[in-house]
Amino acid sequence: MVNYPGFDFEVIHRTTADSNWPNAARVSKLKTPHGIVETPAFIFCATRGVIRGVTPAQMLKEKTQIILGNTYHLMLQPGAETIDRLGGLHKMMGWDGPMFTDSGGFQIFSFGGGTASSEIKGNRNNKRPKMLLNIEESGATFRSYIDGNIHKFTPEDSIRVQRNIGADIILVLDECSPYEVGKDYTANSMQLTHRWAKRSIKEFFKSAEGSSGPQALYGIVQGGVYEDLRLESAEFTVSQPYFGYAVGGCLGSDSFELQDVISMSMRTLNKNKLVPHPIHLLGIGGIADIWDGVAKGIDTFDCVNPTRLARHGAAYLRPIFAKNNQSRDHVNLKNSCFKDDDGPLDPECKCYTCLTFSRSYLHHLIKAGEITVIQYLAIHNVAFMNRLMEKIRSAISEDNYFVARKEWFAT
Ligand SMILES: [Zn+2]
Structure with missing residues (x-):
């Protein structure tokens, strides 16, 4: 296993066997340079570098362990270089605890506009203009939702931007294919994601000058709702030198399909009980989904719901x-x-x-x-x-x- 200085993941306790249920739930300690996260844990979204409506002091008082910044939003405003110049996102937003950033892919690949989550979940009922202009081997071209400017974004860019933001845990760029594209597209998209993952890993270790530096890298399992693809993607993911894994892409159109997709991915992801890796489920925050995801071995979740519901x-x-x-x-x-x-x-x-x-x-x-x-x-x-x-x-x-x-x- 690759050494990630300052990081560790230790499973403290696993649920005892119960033949009627998946029994992969586990309590663990996820150590980062900004502190330890006791898992299973929920990661709160500070999309634009702020938890909407709640100060960092209030977040801590209510026992928050870890938050997430969105690469896509932050690179467009205020911009990765600006964040770097101002000392990184931790310093800027006054949060000294563990932090996660996504790769930016989820927002970029919201086909046809609308909200990315509705697209990924199969809801085609949105009419906003297209943000994604082109996907090719080198990367994706998209239109900024802020000023309409056109940007090219590559796997290497995603790593560099996340380095500038400075979160503890960062993600490789993946193509998030939506629900309705079918199996052939999903398979090609998954292969592209794997090629991008290798480039991301190369850039990650290059930019860390031979070591992981102060950050840890997670890979993402794709494959949509298709069992053979999920299996292939999970096998690829565990073969790479990641610190942790995320289950992403199209997670199905309802909770039943979601749980199937998690099961397909987890069979491979947590097979290695001797060297466990932390596993994150991207973008899911329903209460029942969390209970059921934990039962299958998911360690962390993120979702905008807590602050969105409040609004x-x-x-x-x-x-x-x-x-x-x-x-x-x-x-x-x-x-x-x-x-x-x-x-x-x-x-x-x-x-x-x-x-x-x-x-x-x-x-x-x-x-x-x-x-x-x-x-x-x-x-x-x-x-x-x-x-x-x-x-x-x-x-x-x-x-x-x-x-x-x-x-x-x-x-
Ligand atoms: Zn209360």
């Missing part, structure tokens, strides 16, 4: 504390059923928002259009995800994972 007036709640007709993993405080509810937002949460404000007050702020409520809800959503992951870690350690999962979703 829409929504807060995470366990089903038992939600009101009627709020069957999803969150409730919308704008709903009139909260108008006279003077109880705490989440009775079992100890975050600043839940200890200070009532549901009726938060409802009032949303109705009044007061922007500070976005911060209050974001603080709760961050605390909720961190508490969920803490619960998951202790359930694994206590060998009662599947009982704990059932209790979490009790109504």
Whole structure:
């Protein structure tokens, strides 16, 4: 295994065997130069170099371990060189803990515009102009969403930009092929991703002058929803000198397909129990998906949902504390059923928002259009995800994972 100075990944405990369930859940310590992440963990998205609505001090107070910056957004604004000149993203944004950056590929390859996630998940219902202009062997050409300027982006560029941003964990550039392209396209795209991965690795070790430097590199398993392709991509990925692995690309159109895709990838990714590697699931943050992904051996997750939901007036709640007709993993405080509810937002949460404000007050702020409520809800959503992951870690350690999962979703 390649030596990544300052990094380590140690599995502390694995779930005991249960023939009815995948039993790959594990509690681990992911060591980075900016601190240790206890996994399974949730990674919060600081897309443009800020967690929307929450300060770094508040993130820490609510027990956040690690955050993620988006290479695509940051290289366009303020630009990689600017970030480097200002001392890196850690320094700029006042976050001294572990940090992750994606490769920029996910945003660039949002075919036809719209949101990348809807494309990847098979939703073609978007009408914004095309951002991606061309994909060729050397790289991708895309139009900036900020000023319309045309940029060429190569695997080497992605590594260089991520070096400038300075996150602890960085990713190789992959082509994210959308749901509807079919198997032939997905297979070709996967092969291109593998060739790009080799170039990324070369650039990574070159730019680190023979060692990994202060960063660790993750590879990405592609292959869409096709079992043979996922297997081939996972085999390729484990053969490369990565510190960790990510499961990416098209993850299916629903939770069932998602879990199938994870299973296909994980059979190979966590086969090597003697030298375990951290495994990240890209862009998934549904509560049930997290419980099920952890059961299959996923260590970290990232998703914009905690802060995005807050901007829409929504807060995470366990089903038992939600009101009627709020069957999803969150409730919308704008709903009139909260108008006279003077109880705490989440009775079992100890975050600043839940200890200070009532549901009726938060409802009032949303109705009044007061922007500070976005911060209050974001603080709760961050605390909720961190508490969920803490619960998951202790359930694994206590060998009662599947009982704990059932209790979490009790109504
Ligand atoms: Zn709370």
